[in-house]
Amino acid sequence: QLLSSVFSVVSVSRRQASGATFLAPMLLVVAHLLLLSTALLGANGQQFQSEESGGDLVTGTISSLEFTGAQDLDNIYYFNDEDGGKIYRLVFCSTGGVPKDVIPIDIPVTVRFDKIVDGVMYSCSRPMTAEAQGLRHRRVLLGESITTPLEPRVLIYITTFCGYNKPAAATVEDVADMFFVGRNTLMKNRNIATYFRTCSYGKVNLYPSNVKILGPVQVPCNGTLKAPHPFSSGSAFSTNDCIVKDNLFKWHAWLDSWASEKYGVNANDYHHRILILPSYFAFSIPGCGGFVGASTTGKWTWFTSTAANAWGTGLMWWDGLDFGDLE
Secondary structure, X not given: OOOOOOOOOOOOOOOOOOOOOOOOHHHHHHHHHHHOOOOEEOOOOXXXXXXXXXOEEEEEEEEEEEEEOOOOOOOEEEEEEOOOOEEEEEEEOOOXXXXXXXXXXXOOEEEEEOEEEOOEEEEOOOOEOOHXXXXXXXXXXXXXXXXXXXXXXXXXXXXXXXXXXXXXXXOHXXXXXXXXXXXXXXXXXXXXXXXXXXXXXXXXXXXXXXXXXXXXXXXOOEEEOOOOOOEOOOOEEXXXXXXXXXXXXXXXXHHHHHHHHHHOOOHHHOOEEEEEEOOOHHHHOOOOOOOOEEEXXXXXXXXXXXXOOOOOOEEEEEEHHHOOOOO
């Protein structure tokens, strides 16, 4: 199904073996265009053992955060509790048999959880879907008709980080060139707009008027999100770890507030939100695992529909190490 998720980055670092396949943001988009751990780990990485087969039931939707190039990170799941209005990191154990391919993304599910600790929901049960929703999930995987935006709207944040002494990986002009010209990309005359148009056989078109590039802006060492926010882990965030306190997502949320206050930009107007990190950031900060790209699969669960965007939004993080390398 066309553009099923975030405008995603996947790549293998140039520092890795030369025989490795390098997939940058465009090629994961192409993959979505064409198709659309053994132990349960807690927030501290320790093994979690379920002590009982029962548990509470909660209904909502699941989002997946996927990493490319990361040495130690598997997919991370987040659960949006529709009734409670909170987002929890959702950790499954494989003992009861919860493989990735049976975890429904972006459709209503009921999850039986064992406990919630520090904003992390633990479950050893397979998420349950209504039969109709299960059929919809299969249609999403196999492809049916184009339901995602044919004129994507993209918001890009160019960032630096307090406590990380590296400059921004790109300028506004660099990003605009990568999207629409390709003068400075690693493979000359390759640009993102052309990938969209070519790989969708002309059905998906990216226009300059739909792309907003902001920054560079520095994310503070420590901060507090303004209310309302959905994170069960609280409003506080820091730049000293990627996963603890849901920092990756909170950086995006902080930037959304910054964009609103400084430029009057409503991040919900955009289908894809991209955070360009300084070079080697994800190789240097604890919890990042050395990813070169990370993205939500499907739509991020915290979203308010607007006149410009009734579809939803996906989030992406791109390490500046591979900025401009589209292949």
